[in-house]
């Protein structure tokens with residue numbers, strides 16, 4: 001089968017190639033997927049550029065964690081899935097999963113049905129980002145009637161966090177550049193602020209929860225009140241965390257997404273109901289993976305970047 005491979009640390013154009021590898025065999029509790037599409041995330045490009053582990057996130061020269069496809073073979077002890085099922089997953093994260101290939105072995109526990117409202121490319125691109133958004137909202141305890149600030153609403157995680165927060169009954173305020181404001185509103189945000197406009201940022205009224213998706217960015221002072229939960233998926237310095245505590249926020253939680261087929265299945269139900277969609281910034285065939293990674297690396301993608309492995313799926 002054809003698989004993506006990194007030859008070492010370096011730029012996408014220098015180190016990515018598509019090579020022939022053996023098709024893997026599913027073990028107990030696993031299925032073999034014929035891959036239709038896979039997603040890319042900033043972590044893929046950071047890992048490729050550095051060629052070493054990031055904490056618990058495993059470097060591998062055979063990349064890919066997001067995947068959508070069709071079950072081709074079922075291993076022993078798999079009761080819930082059968083040949084022909086259309087499924088998607090965040091596979092094995094933070095361990096290696098090798099999904100940027102024509103076939104991939106995935107644990108049955110990581111799988112969820114592809115919602116009928118999503119294309120294969122959308123389903124392949126979504127899992128890591130949508131599970132991050134879901135788990136961040138859970139960590140913040142976001143519920144009906146709350147007011148939530150999503151810092152960085154136009155990115156892969158941000159655009160899904162807006163929609164999932166709205167699906168939970170929250171009112172969402174978010175940040176994005178002006179060219180993206182209409183899209184941010186279409187995902188359900190009721191207040192949209194240009195992140196380069198200090199006055200508009202300062203005018204954001206207090207919120208119950210903040211989801212930070214932009215590296216090193218603090219919520220503005222006025223948005224934080226006593227008890228505001230702040231969840232970050234990137235980094236905040238100790239000084240920034242202390243500043244937030246001084247303003248009354250509960251201790252900042254930094255989360256790392258984990259694979260979870262049951263949560264992805266709950267999200268599929270929302271997608272079937274038309275409550276969450278995946279905005280595709282762009283799609284690239286597998287043999288243009290380097291160009292796809294370069295697009296993610298710009299930090300300017302709107303929604304998700306997909307890699308289409310087999311258009312027939």
Ligand SMILES: NC(=O)c1ccc[n+]([C@@H]2O[C@H](COP(=O)([O-])OP(=O)(O)OC[C@H]3O[C@@H](n4cnc5c(N)ncnc54)[C@H](OP(=O)(O)O)[C@@H]3O)[C@@H](O)[C@H]2O)c1
Nearest residue numbers: 042132152154155156157177195233255256257299300301
């Ligand atoms: N902890 C975890 O488990 C976890 C999981 C997923 C992702 N992450 C991390 O979270 C970060 C975001 O991931 P992602 O996939 O959402 O990234 P992404 O899709 O690459 O984000 C790109 C978007 O960010 C927007 N943006 C850039 N600077 C901004 C700013 N100052 N304020 C508001 N928006 C801004 C850009 O809009 P403009 O073009 O308009 O600037 C663009 O639409 C990355 O650092 C990633 O590694 C962590």
